[in-house]
Amino acid sequence: MTVLVEHYVSDSRIEEKKTKEERGDGGFMVPKSKETDEFDAPDINFLGHSFRDYENGESERQQGVEEFYRMQHIHQTYDFVKDMRKEYGKVNKMEMSIWECCELLNNVVDESDPDLDEPQIQHLLQTAEAIRKDYPNEDWLHLTALIHDLGKVLLLPEFGGLPQWAVVGDTFPVGCTFDPANIHHKYFKENPDNNTPKYNTKNGVYSEGCGLDNVLMSWGHDDYMYLVAKENGATLPHAGLFIIRYHSFYPLHKAGTYTHLMNDEDREDLKWLHVFNKYDLYSKSKVHVDVEQVKPYYISLINKYFPAKLKW
Ligand SMILES: O[C@H]1[C@H](O)[C@@H](O)[C@H](O)[C@@H](O)[C@H]1O
Ligand SMILES: [Fe+2]
Numbered sequence: 001m002t003v004l005v006e007h008y009v010s011d012s013r014i015e016e017k018k019t020k021e022e023r024g025d026g027g028f029m030v031p032k033s034k035e036t037d038e039f040d041a042p043d044i045n046f047l048g049h050s051f052r053d054y055e056n057g058e059s060e061r062q063q064g065v066e067e068f069y070r071m072q073h074i075h076q077t078y079d080f081v082k083d084m085r086k087e088y089g090k091v092n093k094m095e096m097s098i099w100e101c102c103e104l105l106n107n108v109v110d111e112s113d114p115d116l117d118e119p120q121i122q123h124l125l126q127t128a129e130a131i132r133k134d135y136p137n138e139d140w141l142h143l144t145a146l147i148h149d150l151g152k153v154l155l156l157p158e159f160g161g162l163p164q165w166a167v168v169g170d171t172f173p174v175g176c177t178f179d180p181a182n183i184h185h186k187y188f189k190e191n192p193d194n195n196t197p198k199y200n201t202k203n204g205v206y207s208e209g210c211g212l213d214n215v216l217m218s219w220g221h222d223d224y225m226y227l228v229a230k231e232n233g234a235t236l237p238h239a240g241l242f243i244i245r246y247h248s249f250y251p252l253h254k255a256g257t258y259t260h261l262m263n264d265e266d267r268e269d270l271k272w273l274h275v276f277n278k279y280d281l282y283s284k285s286k287v288h289v290d291v292e293q294v295k296p297y298y299i300s301l302i303n304k305y306f307p308a309k310l311k312w
């Protein structure tokens, strides 16, 4: 019976694929629409819950996640972010290759993530391999997926051992009002910026359409990895750097808020971030990627887009 069911499933996928090829929408230069993606997003995470469920907080894990956001929302202020960007923009903490960093990342635990129970290197490779399957020609996108979470090394003592709230979790602009679309929004009440007139209006210190490059985002692994890539002269396309920098900005790419701060270039790049997000979120699974088997491919991409050693 099982065999029959599996057989049926794989056959129907082949059929689906054929139809797509017949329709001729196999071009990979522009993001495909959700409807034509081949990746089958699962409905539930490893615990049997829906993904990004922050509301049903009875379990110990979810209470931990909520406490994480309480701390994050209280402490991420405009001044804090400015100081962090200045300090970590120096990239003077360490020298290592991208692959060495992938291995180092395995020592990290992300307390903000209700869906991940695998080593971080598996999350990187699962995301990259899933996206590679559906977008075989966009090698920059495979590499972007591989490195998107490397900034989490900020948690390690060699990088100053930052607290979880300064490294992981969703991100949001500081210097303007905290949109209710931010998860656990209530905890912003205790953020000093929330009561500071120049920061607590819709545009705050920014102007409509100023472009995200001019907006300070809460400090964490996204912006740090973006700075590392920039400072080391990475040759990734602009959309790749945008994905790295804003992949945790769920209030924008999922809830569609803060769009008044975007410019035309942001809107172009956002299309690729939407593609990426599906793989980042839904590729989290118990089926491990064989690291040694795929390593040569990713090393070749690293050599194409990055120097051998990077300053971190
Ligand atoms: O818990 C997750 C995790 O830390 C991800 O790496 C980050 O990108 C998400 O936005 C966050 O909510
Ligand atoms: Fe992330």
Ligand SMILES: [Fe+2]
Binding pocket: 123, 148, 149, 280
């Ligand atoms: Fe991720």
